[in-house]
Amino acid sequence: MNEAPHDPVGQVIEDRYRVISRIADGGMATVYQAIDERLERTVAIKIMHTQLAQGPKRDQFVERFRREARSAAAIANPHIVQVYDTGEFDGLDYLVMEYVHGVNLRYEMNQQVTFSVRETLRIVGETLDGLASAHRAGLVHRDIKPENILLNDRGHVQITDFGLAKAVSQATLSSTGMLLGTASYLAPEMIESNRAIPQGDLYSVGIMAWEMLTGKVPFNADNPVTLVFKHVHEDVPDVSTVCSGINADVAAFIARLTTRAPEERPRDASAALEELQRLQTGLTIDDWQYRLPAGTDVSTVVGDPGMVPPAPPVPPTDQSDDRTRPLGETAPNATSIMPAEQSQSDPEATARLSLGGHESPTGVAEKGDSKQQGRNRKHTPVIIACITAAALVCAGGGGYAWWYFQGPGSYWTLPQPADLSCTTSKTCRISNVKWSSYEELLKFANIEYETTEVYSDSVSAGDIVSTDPANVGSHVSKRRHQKVRVVVSKGVKQATVPADILDTGSANGKDPVKALERAGFDDIERTPDSDDTYSMDVPQGALLALSVNPGATLPHNTKITVTLSQGPKPVVMPNVVGESKDEAQQALDGLKLTVDWSEQFDDKIPQGQVISASAKAGDELHWGDAVKVVVSKGPQTVTLPNYVGQRASDAKSALEKLGFSVKISSQITLDSSQDKKVASQDPVGGTEVRLHQEDGTPTTITLKMYSSLF
Structure with a gap:
């Protein structure tokens, strides 16, 4: 221990x-x-x-x-x-x-000996799916074998033991019982050169599949050295050499996994899984149900069969439905009798007869060779029909009428999809499963159906959204020719962002939210209004920013964030009258107003101060609005001409024409030639004189003129 x-x-x-x-x-x-x-x-x-x-x-x-x-x-x-x-x-x-409730695959192999193609490919597919995640994460398991494949209580695969070193150490291989068990599944490149690559895991999966189908590993030997030598130097036999009648594509897929050259295998588990999925679409029901009969001698292919301990007898299993019964669970031993029509059309149905001497109460043949067993199987439908007919005669036809018109003969039972997990005693709704797979199942069961397609936000394209009837086990009437109505998802509905949504001159650009809604988008979020959403250039309601690209095709429920322009921001006109031009310009520029400046003389307001504005203080304006502002040039002035020596009347007329008020006084002179001429003026010529006083009255110019005594 x-x-x-x-x-x-x-x-x-x-x-x-x-x-x-x-x-x-x-x-x-x-x-x-x-x-x-x-x-x-x-x-x-x-x-x-x-x-x-x-x-x-x-x-x-x-x-x-x-x-x-x-x-x-x-x-x-x-x-x-x-x-x-x-x-x-x-x-x-x-x-x-x-904690996984269930058993490992080795236990199931010991119980069942051989597996059907359906069981094998399901387990291989789930194993590849798990390994695909590991390979994408850059990890190689390196120890895939039945002991590390757990089957939970729903029959699904869970891979364990990710601890092996890249090179299998001698210490690990020499542990009791580990070398033989592990070496049976080791890839040649790992044995020969310690190469740990994803294709090595695929080789191990292929050997495991080979063993599930045949009941034996392809190579056996008395010692581990001989065993690993065979993996390196011998080709794995084609599984069809043992399983005659197996689908050729299935055999070719396993051969591709187990080829000695790593480059001839799929590149990783994802690629292998894709190949498997493509392969499965072409399999018939007979291909799925193929299973090598227990007891078939495979020693001529795998060598010394004594290396593998004999497995216990195969318990009876329902081979018509590998989907619903967990691996290893046996069917009831009681004999059941049903019409041939039901056994053919209902994949849940099975008939087991106790035909003394040919089959034991546990369902395992006790006597006779394989040929005799084959003949017994060929006669089974006839025996079933005879027993059924006898039962109908004894019942006087009443039992058959009930069975045919009201009982199990009157309906089909909706089967459980292979990729749907159901809980016992709870309603199991058929949804979120692959329609292509379930369609094959309905065809196999002869259940009529009709399909419609809808967009779905929650169900992937190609998967079932709903069925009517809705649940596994529901009845579909044969007598009323009822069809199962299947709603298949088209995936998430797509919508296209209008290409001209940023063009403010287009209809879509003028109302972008409506444009997105018309396009089919229904998760449109507006950013809150703020100073950043005002714009002098972009009209109100047009787009300032968009979280997706114009013209992009996206799921209709993509969250799209739009920033809409509020247009020019409203502002309040400040009081600029009496302010200096610089102060007024700073205030108006800060409000992004367009200013039309002008100047005029003013006898009261000093030069450079604002006389008036076209908008009153407190008026509501918007960015870009035009405002006319008049700035004072100060009082109007004139450089006074020198009128001394000129006729006083002419001087007075000229000054009044300039806008001055003229006051004339006399100065007596003896020189008659100076009569009526300006003797002096106040202010003197050349002086800068304002035209008006602050009260608006004209400035007075005083002239003295000569007045002759003669």
């Missing part, structure tokens, strides 16, 4: 994880069931073995533990077991992981 020095069962780790019981032992660690008391959920705790923690390669194993935590934490996928926490307990590293 590889146990910790102190059994952790019953203990609480880190004051949080209460260990309940031991689940299993592995090559590196023991896994326990525990309760996370902080979050009140069941978890699994993987605790490293003591001998590894104390051995010479402790650091390598601790690093693997921590790498597993980091690797799994970097991947978000429902097909990957989540790692929640990591730490150390009694000197031993541990991981806290998602």
Whole structure:
């Protein structure tokens, strides 16, 4: 036993994880069931073995533990077991992981021996989906094998153990039981040159699929060295050499995964998954249901079959529907009888007969060779029909009438889509599943249907939005020729932003919100009005900014933010009368008003001060409005001419013409030649004289003229 020095069962780790019981032992660690008391959920705790923690390669194993935590934490996928926490307990590293209710694929392989194509491809597809997330994250698992593929209680894959080092160390391979189990699935390039690449994971998946279909791994040997030698130097046989009758495309896909040359495999799990999905669209119902009969001798292909322990008998399973029953769950042992029509048209139906000596009560053939069993299967429909006819005769026809007109014969039962998980005893609505896959299922069940397409914000294009009837298990009347009405999503409706939405001269540019609504957008948000939304250049209601590009085609529910112009901002006219021109200009420029300046003489207001404005103080204006402002040039002045010696009447007339008031006084002179001429003037000639006084009256000029006595 590889146990910790102190059994952790019953203990609480880190004051949080209460260990309940031991689940299993592995090559590196023991896994326990525990309760996370902080979050009140069941978890699994993987605790490293003591001998590894104390051995010479402790650091390598601790690093693997921590790498597993980091690797799994970097991947978000429902097909990957989540790692929640990591730490150390009694000197031993541990991981806290998602607790998966279910079993691993190895258990199912031991139970079923072989799998149908449907079961195999479903598990392979879910495994590839999980690995695709890992490969996109730059991680390669390197240890894909049935033991690391968990099947939860719904039958879905969850991949575990992301801890292997890039190069498989000798210490790891030499651990008891690990080399043979791991080496059966190792890619040649990993064995030969320690190359850890995504194609190596695909090789392991291909070997796993080969084993699921045939019941054996393709290579067996007495010792690990011989086994890995075969992987490196021998081609994996085509699965059709064992499974004669299997679809050729299925066999080719597995051959492509298991080819020795990595470059001939798909580049990674995403590419492999795409190939698988394309492949599945061409499979018929018979292709899906193909399964190698248990007990088929494959030793001529895989070598010594003694290396693989014989598996237990195959329990009876419902091969008509691999979708709804979890792997490993057996069908009831009771014998049921039904008309052939129902068994053919209803994929949920199955008929199992106890035909003494040919089949045991558990459904496993006890006597006779494979040919005899084949003949029995061929006669089964006839036997069913005979027993049915006998039952109808005994019932006098009444039972058949009920069955045909009111009972199970009168309706189809809506099957469960393969990609829909349902909870027992709860209504399971058919929605958000691939229509292409479900359409095949309806065709297989002979259920008529009609489709309509709608846009949907929540359901991906090509998926089912709803059905009528709506739920798994609902009845569809045969007698009334009822059709299942299927509404298929066209995806999110698209809309196109008008290309001219920024053109303020266009109809769309003048009212951009209405234009976006007419285009089909319905999540339009306006930025709040602020000083930044006023504009002198962009008209009110037109766009200042748009969060998407004009002409772009986008989902109709894309949030579009628009910033609309409020046009020129309203402002209040300030009182600028009496202010200096500079002060007035600064105030009006700050309000983004357009000013028309003019000047005039004013006898009262000093030069440079505002006399008047076309808008009154307090008037509401807008940016860009024009305002006329008159600035004083001060009083009007004239340089007074010198009139001395000129005739007084002429001087008086000239001064009055200039706008002056003239006062004349006489000065007696004896010189008669100077009579009536200006003797002097006040102010004197050459003086700058204002025309008017502050009260507006003309300035007076005094002239003295000569007056002769003779």
